[in-house]
Amino acid sequence: MLRTLVVWSVLYAVPALAQGAEEKAVLQAMVEWCAAAQKSDAAALEQILLDDYTLTNSLGKISTKADDLAEAKKVDPKYEVLENRDMKVRIHGNTAVVTGRTRVKGVSGGQAFSADFQFTDTLLKVQGKWRPLASHVSRMAN
Numbered sequence: 103m104l105r106t107l108v109v110w111s112v113l114y115a116v117p118a119l120a121q122g123a124e125e126k127a128v129l130q131a132m133v134e135w136c137a138a139a140q141k142s143d144a145a146a147l148e149q150i151l152l153d154d155y156t157l158t159n160s161l162g163k164i165s166t167k168a169d170d171l172a173e174a175k176k177v178d179p180k181y182e183v184l185e186n187r188d189m190k191v192r193i194h195g196n197t198a199v200v201t202g203r204t205r206v207k208g209v210s211g212g213q214a215f216s217a218d219f220q221f222t223d224t225l226l227k228v229q230g231k232w233r234p235l236a237s238h239v240s241r242m243a244n
Contacts, residue, residue, distance in 0.1 A: 125191045128198045128225060131232035132186060136204075140184040144174035152226065152233045160219060160241040179210035186221075196227040204239070218242040 131150075138146035147170055155167040173179065189202035200223045207216040219239040225232045 124193050124198075128191045128193065128200060128232050129189060131225060131234075132189065132200060132223070135234060136184055136186055139170075139174070140181045142174040142177040142180065144171050147171055147174055150233060152228070152235050155234055155236065157237040157239070160239050179206075179208050179215070181206060181208040183207040198225045198227070198232060199223070200225065203242070218244070 134146070135150050137143075138150055147167075151167045151170065153167060155170070157165045157170070159165065184204070184206050186202050186204050189200055192199045200221075202221055204219045204221055205217075206219070207214075209215070219241055221237060221239045223234055223238075224236045226235050227233075
């Protein structure tokens with residue numbers, strides 16, 4: 103009986119530990135991505151984003167990895183704040199879906215901006231690293 107309980111405990115604990123480690127890895131990828139975007143670090147974004155990455159912004163416009171890299175290289179927008187919070191991670195094999203909120207503040211085209219967004223990001227695990235594939239953001243009412 104005790105042996106059966108130990109076996110069952112191990113069977114249930116291992117996936118939970120693995121899931122926790124994978125969730126941490128996804129969240130770490132999100133932190134690195136956010137930091138690179140805030141610093142307009144085009145070299146880091148080149149490594150972070152998958153080549154076919156797309157973003158559907160709050161106006162319904164679709165941009166690509168190339169668009170994000172171009173913005174980073176011209177440092178417009180320039181972010182003072184770009185932070186994610188309230189993130190929830192769901193993992194299905196090599197695919198992760200992250201939902202949460204983003205607060206941004208900065209300057210674009212000489213104009214100050216500040217906004218909050220709800221987001222859904224899809225990441226793929228490629229060669230052991232979680233990388234963004236697609237994003238969708240909706241602006242939240244102030």
